Amino acid sequence: MHAVAILALDGVLPFELSLPGQVFGTTGRLTGRPHYEVRICAPADTVATSPEHGGFRLHAPYGLEAVAEADTVIVPGHSGFLDPVPHAVREALVTAAGRGARLASVCVGAFTLAATGLLDGHRATTHWQHADELARRHPRIEVDGTVLFVDHGHLATSAGIAAGLDLCLHLVRRDLGADVAAATARRVVMPLQRDGGQAQFIEHPAPGADGTALQPTLDWMERNLHRPLTLADIARHAAMSIRSLNRHFRAQTGTTPLQWLLRARLHRAQQLLETTGLAIDQVADRAGFGTPATLRHHFHRLTGTTPQAYRAAFTPSAGTRGRSASADIAL
Known part of the structure; x- marks a missing residue:
């Protein structure tokens, strides 16, 4: 034995x-x-x-x-x-x-x-x-x-x-x-x-860099996650060249502007999946991913699971938000 x-x-x-x-x-x-x-x-x-x-x-x-x-x-x-x-x-x-x-x-x-x-x-x-x-x-x-x-x-x-x-x-x-x-x-x-x-x-806190010179730009990016932001857009808001922006971002947040933006969008998508009954295409739009396919790609790459599986695992019971079980299945 x-x-x-x-x-x-x-x-x-x-x-x-x-x-x-x-x-x-x-x-x-x-x-x-x-x-x-x-x-x-x-x-x-x-x-x-x-x-x-x-x-x-x-x-x-x-x-x-x-x-x-x-x-x-x-x-x-x-x-x-x-x-x-x-x-x-x-x-x-x-x-x-x-x-x-x-x-x-x-x-x-x-x-x-x-x-x-x-x-x-x-x-x-x-x-x-x-x-x-x-x-x-x-x-x-x-x-x-x-x-x-x-x-x-x-x-x-x-x-x-x-x-x-x-x-x-x-x-x-x-x-x-x-x-x-x-x-x-x-x-x-x-x-x-x-x-x-x-x-x-894993608990991914909302990306931030409290007390840094970039904080106003980070706050602006958070408010505009739904928009198709480019490096040029971010650099313009920060009043820097793209090269300077990348250097300051790396020094103050430990990552690049686009990686920071991706993490912030992931965090927004997680919040929406946990707290709303929005369809996946609506979550993708509001979090700035554009399409459900793009959302699924990045979500799976960064968390190892799908948006649907994440919602099923982390959503409170249907009664707490007034959503029906069939709505969960449909998503």
């Missing part, structure tokens, strides 16, 4: 601790025989979960030796993920990898996995909010904060919280095939594969 060790460090996030067992344990009920033996492992007999998530203490039936002996090791996030990883924990993970175990992290559990050095030279992900910090601390890791998970076969990392479900279902699919994975996904009420990556969940 395939042994799955779930590493419970002090301050472990309860949902991330339990979700692998939920997925792997469900496969046995569906097929009539257990394929996985799930073991909760910890450095001590008891471990406290994260206090901010309703902290409680639990008894861990297995120690770190079970991590070193497992076929798959899952590393959930914990509240102290920025703290140094205990030597015994690093040693158990490295030993497991040396034996050929598959190691996978959920959310900020990637920081624990990264501390072993096993992710060096590999592409990896974590919660988008902490991706830059992971890259800063571990420059030899190629951090991608836009995807739901990355799987190298022997090493896998997933994004924030629910992406751990995506990863576990993916691992079941690898182990037991698409049919069992699909049945497991239905049982835990999850799509087998979600559209897009975590880019669609």
Whole structure:
């Protein structure tokens, strides 16, 4: 039987601790025989979960030796993920990898996995909010904060919280095939594969450069997103040459005028999709994309999903805005 060790460090996030067992344990009920033996492992007999998530203490039936002996090791996030990883924990993970175990992290559990050095030279992900910090601390890791998970076969990392479900279902699919994975996904009420990556969940604040000389021009661009603005139009408003405009924009906002404009239009489109019942062609027009095709192209490129899928995921229930379900489907 395939042994799955779930590493419970002090301050472990309860949902991330339990979700692998939920997925792997469900496969046995569906097929009539257990394929996985799930073991909760910890450095001590008891471990406290994260206090901010309703902290409680639990008894861990297995120690770190079970991590070193497992076929798959899952590393959930914990509240102290920025703290140094205990030597015994690093040693158990490295030993497991040396034996050929598959190691996978959920959310900020990637920081624990990264501390072993096993992710060096590999592409990896974590919660988008902490991706830059992971890259800063571990420059030899190629951090991608836009995807739901990355799987190298022997090493896998997933994004924030629910992406751990995506990863576990993916691992079941690898182990037991698409049919069992699909049945497991239905049982835990999850799509087998979600559209897009975590880019669609990243909070993109409205672009701005408070206190800069360009602020009046940025405000003007915000008010005129619906117009087909050109570099010449923007330079004229800023009373600069196009060359000077590009130089000042790069210095004061970190990007180019047209890239800033594109991000601002994306932000406007997201707002309209979340808060109005406008048809997609109307959203495209008001956000300055012109055509639905142009909106879909840039929206998918920047968020990894479509305007329709974004609206379905982030729109409040129909009753809160008085829109009918059929109107959602029509869009």
